[in-house]
Amino acid sequence: MTLFTILALAAFFILKLFLIVVPMRESFVIERLGKFRTVFQPGLHLIVPFIDRVAYRHEIREQVFDIPPQHCITKDNIQVEIDGLVYLKVMDPQLASYGIGDYSLAAINMAQTTMRSEVGKLSLGEIFSERETLNETIVREIDRASESWGIKVYRYEVANISPSAHVVTTLEKQMVAERDRRADITLATAEKEAKINMSEGVRQEAINLSIGERQRRINIAEGRGREISLLAGAQATGIALVAEAINKPGGNTAIKMRLVDQFVEELGKILASSDISVLPGEMARVKGIFEGVDQVTKQFKS
Known part of the structure; x- marks a missing residue:
């Protein structure tokens, strides 16, 4: 049992030297004698011990990096403190290993620089109302600069915008x-x-x-x-x-009689309401009556 155990351990050690297992979420950059050889994708791979080595290990899932808060000056000369999040993914492990020293630090610095530049073009009100436009602009600028880094920037999100007190x-x-x-x-x-x-x-x-x-x-x-x-x-x-x-016959006489009656009636009203009289009222009435009777008599005679 001791010999079997020793042989098993030796075989395992030899396999360990010649075989390498790459996890599903990573990719390995292999160098042979200090020179780039290949990229191992997830799975089982064979290497030459002491000649080949794993130089870099890269996370191939989408990663998120926190952008530290920084002070920016807006278009209307207002100082604000802005932080955010950047989402990126390693697309080419070889370029991510040899195209840039630290792609995560470079992406963070590029996001900060671009954010300061874009915030300086907007007023404070526009920063709040056009946050989506600001995010898209920062993503476009970082993605353009990171083409030689072997990474892909998917999105950028402004987390907090804090003006001064x-x-x-x-x-x-x-x-x-x-x-x-x-x-x-x-x-x-x-x-x-x-x-x-x-x-x-x-x-x-x-x-x-x-x-x-x-x-x-x-x-x-x-x-x-x-x-x-x-x-x-x-x-x-x-x-x-x-x-x-x-x-008609006798009509004229009747009319005159009627006029005499009206005259007598109106004269009585005037004498009753007047304060001054030229002639005694009874004499006026008698004179009028006799004149009227005389005229009527003459008419009948004629």
């Missing part, structure tokens, strides 16, 4: 002032609309009153017109009847 205080005051301004505008608009509605109500009331007054006057005028027309018609009828009665 003074800027935050200023922005808060600005927001309060903006809210107050909007409230004043709303109140002024409401008051304006209320006054407009009131004036419209007064105007409509005046119009309705004027229309009613006009209609009332029209109705009164029409009533008066009808009254005058009826009176005129009645007077015309009465005059026609009087004229017809005059033409």
Whole structure:
């Protein structure tokens, strides 16, 4: 058993020297006598001991690197502190090993440089509203620069945007002032609309009153017109009847008698309401009566 164990251990040691297993998530860069030979993908591979060696091991899954916070100056001269995350993947292990010393550090530094440059082109408000555009620009610039590094940058995400305390205080005051301004505008608009509605109500009331007054006057005028027309018609009828009665026998005498009666009646009213009289009232009445009787007598005689 001891000899078997020794032989098994020796065989395992020999296999260990000649065979290498690459995990599924990695790829190995193999050098022979210090010179690049090949890249081993995940699986079992054979190497020459003491001649071939694993020079680099690369993670072939997508990796995420944290971008440390840094101070940037915006287009409107406001200092902000921005950090983020960059997502990349090793596409060519050979270039990732020999094209750049440390592709992760290079990607982080490139992201910081590009971020400072792009933030300087935007105002503070645009940074918050156009974050997606900023992310896409940084990804495009890093991906263009990393073509010779054997990596592929998939996306960049701005994590936090933190203005300075003074800027935050200023922005808060600005927001309060903006809210107050909007409230004043709303109140002024409401008051304006209320006054407009009131004036419209007064105007409509005046119009309705004027229309009613006009209609009332029209109705009164029409009533008066009808009254005058009826009176005129009645007077015309009465005059026609009087004229017809005059033409009849004894009509003229009857008319004179009627006139005398009216004269006596009106004279009595005048004497009753007047304060000054030229002639005694009884004498005027007697004289009028006798004159009227005399005229009537003459008419009958004729």
